[in-house]
Amino acid sequence: MNRFSFVFPITAALTVGSPVFISTPAHAQSEDELNNLAMAALKAERWEELERLNTKLIAIDSQWFPYFTNRAIARLNRNHFTESIADSTRAEALVLLKKGTAREHAIQVTHRCLCYILQGDPIRAVIESTMACNIDDTHANAWKARAEAFYAVGDYDKAVYYLGEAQKRDKSIKRTFSQAEAKQNARKHTSIDVNADTSADEALGAKALKEKRYADAIAPYTRVIEKCPTAVGSWLYRGDAHYDLKNYDKAIADWTTAFCIFHTTEASPETLSDVLVNRANAYRLSRPALLDEAQLDCELALKFQPGDKRAQTVLAKIKETREESDPEALQKFARDVLIVADSKTSPDDLAKAIKNLDKITALDPSDANAWWWRAKAELVDIPGKHPANKDAALTFFDKAVAADPEMTYAYYARAMLRLELIQDKHLDKASATAQIVRDLDKAIALAAADPSDFIRNADAYFERGKLRVSKVEAIADFTKALDENSRDSEYLTARAQAYETQKDWRSALKDWRTLLIDHPTAATFAHAADLLVELKDFEGSLADYGKAIALEPANSDYLIGRARALRLAGKKLLALADYQKASALNKAVPKIKPDLSNVSEIEKARVSSLNQTPGGK
Structure with missing residues (x-):
């Protein structure tokens, strides 16, 4: 395996050569896989991905300098010059500590020079590129960086000379300098004179x-x-x-x-x-x-x-x-407090948990877990001591996602929090809903790659389904949720009701029948009975209404539902009896006329079980 191959950044003015391959020690397969992904990102110039992958690799092995060099490349190409310089400097120290080669040392110094030029500090680039050439006289990129540095301070003759030295060592280097531009550069800087009296x-x-x-x-x-x-x-x-x-x-x-x-x-x-x-x-x-x-x-x-x-x-x-400030100990205390946190949590323990998490994020702003727990801390509501602050929590979830763009549960938690903030009228519904859908899309995509996260993945599909304008798309999402967790009552209810809006009574009935396995409640039987009426299966409908009424004999809605089924089945006397019982139980229900002429008025008074979720006794 080639654990490390890196190129210097490709920019219009600073193209400095082809990949350099460095020998590889043996490491765990998981590290190999990450490195292979990093190399693919490097080859495709996907700089954000390259930075993220090398950050993960550094967490595995912080003594392997090429990971810092590769991350430095990514950060340079993202215009994060200060961070790129820091990574090159860390890599340089590791090279020297591990007795690396002169080429490996020169690479780090040369990379730093390019950062200095792009950062607007060419004087520093002049001296460090000179040192890079001294470290490894054969390194063409060091000579090219030296040429770029002198060009940046306006010394055209030296820029051309050092470019020639670079091209002697690597004929593939292509670069031209402009005398006019060099003169403009010279106006910005004091002329270098190593013999000046200072x-x-x-x-x-x-x-x-x-x-x-x-x-x-x-x-x-x-x-x-x-x-x-x-x-x-x-x-x-x-x-x-x-x-x-x-x-x-x-x-x-x-x-x-x-x-x-x-x-x-x-x-x-x-x-x-x-x-x-x-x-x-x-x-x-x-x-x-x-x-x-x-x-x-x-x-x-x-x-x-x-x-x-x-x-x-x-x-x-x-x-x-x-x-x-040991992050592991600090985070363990915070996690232990927040996992069980509620209104009865000790305010002192919560304050300490927050303090610990703030220390961790100051120590390492890329600790996504710490930011996630920090958000959770803001959602703890202790009356009179620590009111929940959902707006602050949203900010911390943002930081968690920024620190780890693959943190599935952070996307999901942020989406759910935005839903609450819409309900609290803290966010504009239209724009926040679009953000929620994006977060759920991301959570679904990430969780799909992690079979262990099936519950959260199902919830993401479910929540996205509820936001769909198209019921067809909603049904597709609810189906995905049920693929992950086939007996969840909320998922089944949501899909059944979506089918009902499409008047797909048979599919809806199938879901209600599944619900009856775990929820043999009066409401669930009544709901199934309503659907059987729509399907003109009156005998089946009467059987289910009978079960609902047996469980809740005083429920006027169920009696009206059964009366309707009896009436449509041609059993008017039995229907009349149920309408009369409903009126006797509920004064809001109008009295039925013997000829059933006011039946529509009575049925309007009924709260259809088609609008209810499974519940009851």
Whole structure:
């Protein structure tokens, strides 16, 4: 199996070559299947699907760097540049930790360069693409990225030269540059001059840092970087300034570039370790979702400098943070509370469950289950303590679906909640109904692939059927629901009533007969009897009315129904007796005339069992 093959993104200006295949270790079949789907998505350039599949693969094996690289490709092509850079940086650290090849390392740095160019940071792309070429001189894509970076800063001659170097290594690379466009690019950037005297700005930056005027240090170091991107100290110290200003993402970016330069220029292990520990701290303090990145940097630092005490200290702090916010323990408590939550649930337990779920989603916004439970928490109604908030719950169901587009029960739950919100007049019926149908369509499509989810799949068909304008389509949906759960009384009743609107009395009767197996109630017998009247089976009808009346002797509606059957069967005296009994039992029923001339008036007073669901005694 080829567990990993990836290409760089295909864009109008940045087409950088064909797939690179990397050796494959053996893993579980489920991982193989996911990877095969991911490779198909990659080949077809289905970027959203590729991102989702590689996110699942990362959950299986977060140490296998190609999954991060493939997700980086997907995110780049979706214009999610910051996230793509983060994935490439994670992949780079894994390559270095696992002693990957120079090509594998260069691939990550090159990909990051393309992100920087598209993100509008070509200066950083210039230096990192240069480092990528130093890492692997034979990697054509690194030379092409270098050409693109110099073109983006307006250096036409160097762009053409480095493009030539790329084409020497890969004759299939096709790209041309425009001098006019290069001049326009040059107007946006300071001319790079690695021999420029930047000592004055360096001194200004150092003085500001020493005096703890961190914001004042950024501008002079930026000027140094723009003139001389290889000035590694300025990247490092500007990162320090951002860190002290708590601009952790910017500090991480600057220290990433500094590390790239240091590593490529063979700096001391102590220096490499120091930069990595700095970045680990920034990851740790930035947000809980980056704790894995922080730990990886510390492990890499200890590889360069075994026994590094700073790295060990930060690792200990990471462990403490993890223990305080372990997603599995947090979610278990919330789940245990919410599974049985009702109006008598402890408000304190509910508040703790919500707090736990908020921690989890802050730690990992892609945790669809946490968002689903968060929605469920909003639906708990504790009078005077925690009123249900259906609008908030809908928002959290939206987040669950966004986090996992294959979460069947989230689509179904969201559809059902929208139905309630329509009833509460919180949503426009027309537009919300269209959204409900879309959610049910999606739930049905997903559940069809999961036989274990047959109950929810049936419910989705049932609910969609109820929303159908066309009774033919409604019957088709109810039939699908019954295919999954053939004895469900709601499904059978709904289909039977849909058949009745089509005047398909025989099909409706068949469903009512099935209902009688589990629901031998007076209402069900009376309903079947009504249908037999429509089919002119008066004897059968009288038998079922007899059973209904035996169960509920005082029910005037059933007596009127039987009287109608008797009358149509030509048994007028018996019909008269039933009409009279109905009038005696229910004052709202007009008295029957001996000649039955006012029978239509009496039958109008009857609530037909055709409009009832199975119930009664």
